[in-house]
Amino acid sequence: MDDNHDSTLAPSTLPRKVVLGFQDVEDLTAPDLPTEPLPLNMGPSHPAMHGTVRMVLEVEGERISSADIQIGYLHRCFEKESESATWTQVFPYTDRLNYISPMLNNVGYAMAVEKLLGITKEIPERAQFIRVIVGEVSRITDHLTCLGASAMELGAFTVFLYALKAREWLFELLEEVCGARLTSTYLRVGGVAYDLPPEFDAKLRSIVERTQVVLSDISKLLDRNRIFRDRMDGIGIITREDAVAYGITGPVGRSTGLAYDVRKDHPYLVYDRFDFDVPVGSVGDNFDRYAVRVEEIHQSIRILDQALKQIPAGPFMHPDPRISLPPKNEVYNSIEAMIAHFKNIMDGIHVPSGEVYSFTEAGNGELGFYLVSDGTGRPWKCRVRPPCFSATEVLTKVLPGLFIADVVPTFGMINMIGGECDR
């Protein structure tokens, strides 16, 4: 530790003064030196532009004067494909939206279709608990990935490996539940596809314990780390007014001081039965976003603990054969179940015509699904309102004035997931 080490946790607010040999920075703007703004291209093929994003920056020296953020490199026509798929066939597409927290997208979409069908209150209770559990597991994986990747980009490679180690345990658990780590397609309209495997409770508790150890390790490595704090504190400040005007919710929105969490303000599924807090930041800088995410993982663990205690036994799928597939032995042995299975799969669930907007709290904020049905088994329009779209949009306002190097942690902490932003 040298004399320059600042041992307080307060963000460094002192102006930075760089000493270059014998000249001060201010001298470099002397009129005899020709200067012009430099267009600098960051991405789309760039280690820090994860999700694939291109930033065309105009820089003066090291400072960015304007940023044009060009998204769309991961656009895979989610909406157009949904229009030719049945309501159930859209689930695999939703997995691939925010692909780090696939269950949360499944939940959002399933709830939207159920709202349009009018069966939100008829979802079996066990299914609701399962949805909350896998949803919170996905939220933890989302936040761990964000923390890990951002830390790695700042040079903390160990943190990345720790975070991914914990994430891998959770993905393996999800693999036991639904068969796939990432592309789960676990939910169905009316419930979940399969019940939780045996010993899920014990396995999840053990993973959660180990994850808390990992989190505490990460905190020890980062929270009072000089480099980390210097690069994160006071950088990339988003004001609360901007968050509201741009529609930024989730950890990014809450870091600005906007205390809005769909689970608390408009509880859905069985979230109203759980006791948990919503961390809210105050400054809106990168460090606040980091701190909010870490705290959210702790709160998710709290919810998981309560959910595992309260989950009842029972059916995990809506009983109506017009919505859910009948049991296989019936399908092969009775014409009624055969027809129900056939129509369900070939036609799709007959959702009455209408429109609905349904919103849930995904890893990045309010994930909205705006569905338009024309009365058939296929959506007429299936719009995803991506939470990180707004957050990426605000960067066009936040980046100017920052150094080029600040782009990396700022963009990392926004957690723009290409699959969700571009769809």
Add this chain to the structure above:
Amino acid sequence: MTTTTPPSTTTPEMVTITIDGKTHQFPKGTVLLEACNAVGAEVPFFCYHPGLSSPAVCRQCLVDVKGQPKPVPSCYTPVADKMEVMTRSPRAVDVRRQMLEFTLVNHPIDCPICDKAGECMLQKQYFDWDAKLARNDGIKVHKAKVVDIGPHIVLDQERCILCTRCIRVCDEVAKNHQLEMAQRGDHEVLTTAPGHQLDNPYSLNTVDVCPVGALTAKDFRFSMRVWELYTTPSICPGCATGCNVEVHHSRGKIHRLVPRENLAVNKQWMCDEGRFTYKRVHAQRLAAPFSAGAPVEWDRALDDAGKLLRAALDANPLEVGVVMNAQSTNEDLYALAKLTFDHLGLGKAYLAGLDQGWSDDILVSADKNPNTAGAMAIGAGRLRTLLDLANDLKSGAVTTLLVVGTHGVLATDAPSALPLDKLKRLVVIGTHRGHLTEVAQVAMPLSEWAESDGTFTNRLGMVQRVRAAVPAAGDALPGWEILSHLARKLGATMDFTEAKAVFAEAKSKLPFMKEADWGRVQLPVQLRFAGSRG
């Protein structure tokens, strides 16, 4: 379910009835089932068909009428003044469910291998009105499956729900009793009448009307799942009746034709022969322009054709013959007439087409060309027959021929074969390959009826819209487009860029097209579930 009513000359007497609490007015004599479906109070049915008599055997359409002790079959009941109908009363809904349960008791579990799946009325109505799992697990009654009952149709007796629609089609539409029910109760089966096969010329209509997959067409069996089919409305080119059809196609290939309702032309039916006219769209097509026996680019073929025709016209325009075809659309014929009579100044043309055939007084016309009326009207007295052409060719009066449309002129050994020994120059614009395209100096591919947007005029003088269902085979182009390019090579100006423009010009010039309508742009509709027909 909508019915296109032909215009009536007198105002019908109206009655007022209440359906599910709302009052409506209907003409006296309207069937209650049609009335309910027209206002959105959907009532399911199996045995009812608007083009057939109503025996009320299936009992699926039962509704509650105030004052009646039992639910009444709405397909058999005409609307009566001050009738109060409840289609959604608990008893009506329960009765519907019960009827479906009965119908399904012995129904085989064939959906994965049944052609009708996806357009099956039983599947649709189960999903809408029953949706309860089976209560009985007894052994089903077994009957004969895969019974060959005629040249085009296969019967599966187990799937039959005994609605008798097919029997009524044969009796009332084809006027030939070939099907009947045998046995009673659980064992009742559909079978052919003693000594008969199901071979009348309207037999495939039974496949259309069959609500389930009991009757299936041999031509379509196992060839394509219906939800992958797109439908485009068009007109059958089989004869001058011009039955309205739906072309069912997928990925550029036509899989079947089914009739479309038009009460003025073909009601809800079409003949079997017409159904098979889709096959010629995909067989033996001339797919690329040919010049001097080798395939060439369009521009080169048009150049060569232009040079040939220009040389012929310069030598002696009286020796140039143009052959129109009664299978072409009005638009193609108009463009050809404009080129021939207006631009090239020829005084006559010849009309070719398929030979006359058999006819009956139900639907089939002896004239096997869909647009003879259009051709005659556009030709306006300047058309000679194929016989005249044969004579002129034999005598050498015609030494250059421009043939547009190859139907009926391709064969070499038919009595209508054209003698070509004295012919010096031959340019063929046609759809199919044959002797004529082999010997032509220039042959250019033409798009078939199912690939063209245009109109046909039927024997009653009605101008009906033909729509393109599949993309043209190979490099084929519509006739009016080819002729526009050819006209340019011959020094005339005829610049049509879309079929609609040709139609508009023809409509302004030709009196018989005065009432014609091009219609709106229609996206191909995907067949999703039963209800599009049946």
Add this chain to the structure above:
Amino acid sequence: MAQIVLDQLNAKFTGGEILESGTTHGDEWARIRRDAWIAAATFLRDDPATKMEMFIDLTCVDRLGIRGGKPDAPRFDVVVHLYSVSHKHRVRLYCGANEDDAWVDTLCNVWAGANWYEREAYDLYGVRFKGHPDLRRILMYPEFVGHPLRKDYPKEKRQPLVRRQAGSRE
């Protein structure tokens, strides 16, 4: 729960600007006439009883083919979702635009967040936003031809810059 929003709208705009409003599936919605689009949006943002400060979503619906019941209805509907963080209520606004006249005023000056959403609606549906500072494509590449989410743009349509696969006809 957001009936107050509809009530305030209907009370303030009495000249027929609110073409229709209602609640379906628990969502409150209102259809605004195009000339009152910005006025209604600004009112909803500022009025203390509604206070819809948060811009949630803007998208477009192409109703080609499902206007059977109302053939004169506009083909495109620009749909905006708004939220009030203070009052915790939401509303959905519709603004119709015909096919040959597909434009709507921009909401960028009311909520800064509308910028990218409007760019996306323009990119995918071809609806222009009058007054937008930077209306260009956002998800598609600049040389893209057409507006892909329109119902008459077939999914399999090929773009001029995309090379044909050898042996395929289309």
